Amino acid sequence: MVIKADKLNLDFETNDGVVHALRDLDLEIGAGEFVSLIGPSGCGKTTFLRVIADLETPTGGSIAVNGQPPEQARLARAYGYVFQAPALLSWRTIARNISLPLEIMGLSSGEQQERVERMINLVGLDGFGGKFPWQLSGGMQQRASIARALAFDADLLLMDEPFGALDEIVRDHLNEQLLQLWKKTGKTICFVTHSIPEAVYLSTKIVVMSPRPGRITDVITSDLPDDRPLDIRETPKFLEIAQRVREGLREGHADD
Amino acid sequence: MTGLQKLLNAAAALCGFYALVDGFTTLSPALLLAAGLVVVCGMRLSPALAAALPVVIRPQLDLVISLIAACAVLAALQDGMVGAVWGIAIAAWLHGWLAVEKTMADDADATGFNWVVSLGVPLFFGFWLLFFWEALTIGLGIPTVLLPPPSMIGARLVTSTAILMADFQQTFLKAVLAGYAIGCGSAFVVAILVDRSNFLRRGFLPIGNFISALPIIGVAPIMVMWFGFDWQSKAAVVVVMTFFPMMVNTLSGLSAASAMERDLLDTYAAGYWQTLFKLQLPAAMPFIFNALKINSTLALIGAIVAEFFGTPIVGIGFRISTEVGRMNLDMVWAEIAVAALAGSASYGALSLLERRITFWHPSYRTK
Ligand SMILES: Nc1ncnc2c1ncn2[C@@H]1O[C@H](COP(=O)(O)OP(=O)(O)OP(=O)(O)O)[C@@H](O)[C@H]1O
Ligand SMILES: [Mg+2]
Numbered sequence: 001m002v003i004k005a006d007k008l009n010l011d012f013e014t015n016d017g018v019v020h021a022l023r024d025l026d027l028e029i030g031a032g033e034f035v036s037l038i039g040p041s042g043c044g045k046t047t048f049l050r051v052i053a054d055l056e057t058p059t060g061g062s063i064a065v066n067g068q069p070p071e072q073a074r075l076a077r078a079y080g081y082v083f084q085a086p087a088l089l090s091w092r093t094i095a096r097n098i099s100l101p102l103e104i105m106g107l108s109s110g111e112q113q114e115r116v117e118r119m120i121n122l123v124g125l126d127g128f129g130g131k132f133p134w135q136l137s138g139g140m141q142q143r144a145s146i147a148r149a150l151a152f153d154a155d156l157l158l159m160d161e162p163f164g165a166l167d168e169i170v171r172d173h174l175n176e177q178l179l180q181l182w183k184k185t186g187k188t189i190c191f192v193t194h195s196i197p198e199a200v201y202l203s204t205k206i207v208v209m210s211p212r213p214g215r216i217t218d219v220i221t222s223d224l225p226d227d228r229p230l231d232i233r234e235t236p237k238f239l240e241i242a243q244r245v246r247e248g249l250r251e252g253h254a255d256d
Numbered sequence: 257m258t259g260l261q262k263l264l265n266a267a268a269a270l271c272g273f274y275a276l277v278d279g280f281t282t283l284s285p286a287l288l289l290a291a292g293l294v295v296v297c298g299m300r301l302s303p304a305l306a307a308a309l310p311v312v313i314r315p316q317l318d319l320v321i322s323l324i325a326a327c328a329v330l331a332a333l334q335d336g337m338v339g340a341v342w343g344i345a346i347a348a349w350l351h352g353w354l355a356v357e358k359t360m361a362d363d364a365d366a367t368g369f370n371w372v373v374s375l376g377v378p379l380f381f382g383f384w385l386l387f388f389w390e391a392l393t394i395g396l397g398i399p400t401v402l403l404p405p406p407s408m409i410g411a412r413l414v415t416s417t418a419i420l421m422a423d424f425q426q427t428f429l430k431a432v433l434a435g436y437a438i439g440c441g442s443a444f445v446v447a448i449l450v451d452r453s454n455f456l457r458r459g460f461l462p463i464g465n466f467i468s469a470l471p472i473i474g475v476a477p478i479m480v481m482w483f484g485f486d487w488q489s490k491a492a493v494v495v496v497m498t499f500f501p502m503m504v505n506t507l508s509g510l511s512a513a514s515a516m517e518r519d520l521l522d523t524y525a526a527g528y529w530q531t532l533f534k535l536q537l538p539a540a541m542p543f544i545f546n547a548l549k550i551n552s553t554l555a556l557i558g559a560i561v562a563e564f565f566g567t568p569i570v571g572i573g574f575r576i577s578t579e580v581g582r583m584n585l586d587m588v589w590a591e592i593a594v595a596a597l598a599g600s601a602s603y604g605a606l607s608l609l610e611r612r613i614t615f616w617h618p619s620y621r622t623k
């Protein structure tokens with residue numbers, strides 16, 4: 001098991017009372033799975049990723065990453081994280097932003113350069129390596145931040161709505177690329193999205209969440225074939241799974 | 257020409273006309289020439305002429321006329337200022353204004369850095385400030401004890417260069433630079449330590465606050481007791497004055513990086529020093545430069561004032577306090593000019609460096 005959450009709880013103490021961000025979350029994610037978290041805004045998707053990443057401490061229950069407490073996993077550089085916003089350092093060029101984690105890991109500058117070039121090419125930012133983040137569009141910035149997380153090359157990828165700011169065409173393209181990368185590398189990916197087709201297209205497992213308190217309402221295992229061309233989204237099987245996700249989401253809303 | 261430019265032009269022509277009518281028999285040839293030029297320039301108000309001969313409305317023409325008129329006025333100063341001369345002085349100034357107005361209007365759409373506008377306009381203001389200072393002090397016969405004309409101060413700067421250099425060396429090159437470096441440097445280091453430990457933060461901030469509230473007038477004599485009459489005690493005053501602004505600014509700078517950026521470095525399991533050098537310090541640079549600029553001014557003030565309380569017989573502050581007693585106000589002003597030049601030069605150098613280093617900050621970004 002890469003991730004094992006058991007009765008996971010997280011309450012935020014705020015000025016106007018306690019927010020139950022996560023309530024009794026049970027979830028297991030195996031090695032090589034592609035798991036999507038989907039749910040309405042504020043249902044705790046980001047919070048859950050942050051708990052896995054040891055950026056937030058749960059107030060109850062237990063969570064293990066690679067069989068270790070999250071802190072140890074973090075210190076072992078077990079995961080790469082793509083934040084909901086690009087979070088690029090404005091005093092570094094795109095290339096130097098992508099090489100930041102590599103510098104911290106202490107890679108040789110030759111290897112840094114090689115990886116940076118590969119990643120820039122992968123996300124389609126060729127020729128922009130020397131630009132500064134504020135000279136790029138929001139979507140391009142987000143792609144740079146994806147490249148940065150991929151350059152880190154951890155076995156677990158945590159991605160918080162990485163494609164939310166991108167247009168449909170680029171999004172499709174990056175979805176395909178991500179899927180290929182996942183198949184090729186066998187990484188475990190934990191992917192937050194608001195888009196049902198995206199979740200179904202990418203995932204082996206779809207986790208549907210609902211808010212107040214944030215909890216899991218459904219876990220759908222997808223039996224789509226591993227080989228997924230983009231037009232698989234037209235097939236009856238795909239639509240069937242999408243329908244089930246939609247119902248799960250609706251149920252969560254009905255509770256409000 | 258825009259409405260404002262026409263108005264300036266008309267006003268200048270009127271002044272020139274008044275000067276001609278009022279002082280035709282008394283004016284020197286140079287003044288007559290200037291007044292004549294100004295009046296002729298009034299004809300540019302006719303749209304037909306401006307259309308037929310566009311060269312006549314170029315800013316360069318205004319600049320030349322304004323300089324000719326200004327020189328004529330300066331040359332005539334010793335004979336006393338009559339109404340006609342004042343008219344030409346004002347016309348000269350109006351044409352100078354016109355030149356700047358037109359240059360800036362031409363430049364309004366241009367992008368990028370323009371040396372003419374960035375350097376020329378301040379120089380222009382400086383020139384006219386000195387011009388009217390000179391004209392008013394001499395023309396109105398103001399006693400030099402109250403306000404010497406710039407020419408007299410300039411003469412002092414030239415004749416007393418050796419003394420001024422010695423004072424500059426004592427006050428600026430020794431006391432200010434040493435105190436500034438020690439004050440800012442130690443505050444920077446302390447801020448980094450304080451940022452790391454909550455205990456130190458609680459201890460140091462109130463103390464820093466307290467030190468910065470100490471009146472320099474009280475601190476200076478004590479520093480003289482501790483460190484002697486020479487520049488070391490002045491440097492100590494400068495240290496006391498510059499420490500707190502630097503510490504507080506560096507501290508806010510060190511926490512300027514956003515929560516998400518810190519989280520990012522955490523996900524890489526970055527160590528303390530890595531976070532400091534790759535995130536916190538770069539993000540703190542705008543704050544640090546702010547303090548460095550404030551302190552460059554504070555340090556100069558501190559060192560000069562500290563010299564009022566005991567000093568060997570050299571130094572800007574020492575010279576100011578003794579020469580005031582001897583009514584040598586031109587020397588006092590010369591010292592002030594030296595201090596002002598040193599102060600602006602260091603401020604300017606810091607600003608240039610800041611632009612270089614914090615080019616990424618929203619206030620300096622270039623596409
Ligand atoms: N630091 C915090 N302090 C207090 N409350 C928080 C904090 N972070 C999140 N919350 C609350 O926890 C809940 C879950 O937030 P979270 O950011 O995980 O939502 P999300 O599912 O990622 O939403 P979105 O799709 O809009 O990104 C929200 O109600 C939010 O207000
Ligand atoms: Mg979120």
